[in-house]
Amino acid sequence: MPAPPQRDWQLRALLIALVILIAASFISLDLQWAALFGPDAAATTRxxxxxFAPPELDPAFLRKCGVAALETLAMSALGTLLAVAGAMALALPASGRFGRAARNSTRALLNVLRSIPELVWASLLLVAAGLGPLGGTLALALHTNGVLGRLFADALENTPTEPEQALRTNGSSAMAAFLYATLPQTLPQMLSYTLYRWENNIRAAAILGVVGAGGVGQLLKYHLSLFQMPSAATVIIIMLLMVALVDAASYLLRRALTR
Structure with missing residues (x-):
């Protein structure tokens, strides 16, 4: 009987390592499940x-929440737009078009950008830019730049090169061959990635307000810190509606792109 392929052993070793890691996590962490599901915890949670009931429905407060929601949407849209511009610039060298050294160094930069969470970026940038949406927008742009740059680079790297080579053979310049052969093949995938990241940035922008970046997150933190629960409930409802609407719109746009 032939021995199993080496890949099968590697897969089994990886699965065993994951099981050991999960078991060690449960053993090392002091998870008090009884306290979580006990009667005291249930009474406190209730x-x-x-x-939170009933939520605050004063028209003046609702207008204030609407302005904060628009600020959150603007932060997410502008941050995503800046990230797309940076990702397109970094994706070309990261896809290996300018040599292995440029590929490795650019991918290392992208790894750094996306490995730092938005909250950490915001905490650093708010020190330099001050409180408000500027720091939050830049934080979203930097983190999303790292994510989209890697995705765009992989899309370019995995695109068939025959159409571009055919144009180059017939006398087209490198830029023209890229714009007319490679980019049209990857553009729908890039747009899909961009829309998905915009969905994520809506949620992230709401969270960044907690550290002072403006928007509905800052409004939520303010009312929770003052124990104004009805007002906080209204802000939470607006956040849920905003994310649901953006998710639905993004889903419809992605469906249209993939047809």
């Missing part, structure tokens, strides 16, 4: 949630 009392806390009852404080």
């Amino acid at each position: 009392e806390f949630l009852q404080g």
Whole structure:
């Protein structure tokens, strides 16, 4: 009987390592499940949630929440747009078009950008830019730049090169061959990635407000810190509606792109 391929052994070793890691996590962490599901925890949670009802529906407050929601949307849209511009510039060298050295160094930069979470970027940039949406927008742009740059580079790297080579053989310049052969093949995939990251940035922009970046997150933190639960409930509802609407619009746009 022939021995199993080496890849099968590698897969089994990886699965065993994952099982050991999961078991070690449960053993090392002091997870008090009994306290979580005990009667005291249930009573405290019920009392806390009852404080949110009914939500604040004062027209002046609703207008304030609407302005904050628009600010969050603007932060996410502008941050994504800046990230797309940076990702396109970095994706070309990261896809190996300018040599292995440029590919490795650019991918290392992209790894750094996306490995730092938005909250950390915002905490650093708010020190330099001050409180407000500027720091949050730049934080979204830097992190998303790293994510989209890697995705765009992989898309370019995996695109068939025959159409571009055919244009180059017939006398087209490198830029023209890229624009007319390679880019049209990858553009729908890039647009899909961009829309998906915009969805994520809506949620991230709402969270960044907690550290002072403006928008609905900052409004939520303010009312929670003052224990104004009805007002906080209204902000949470607006956040949920905003994310749901953006998710639906992004889904429809991606469906249209893939047809």
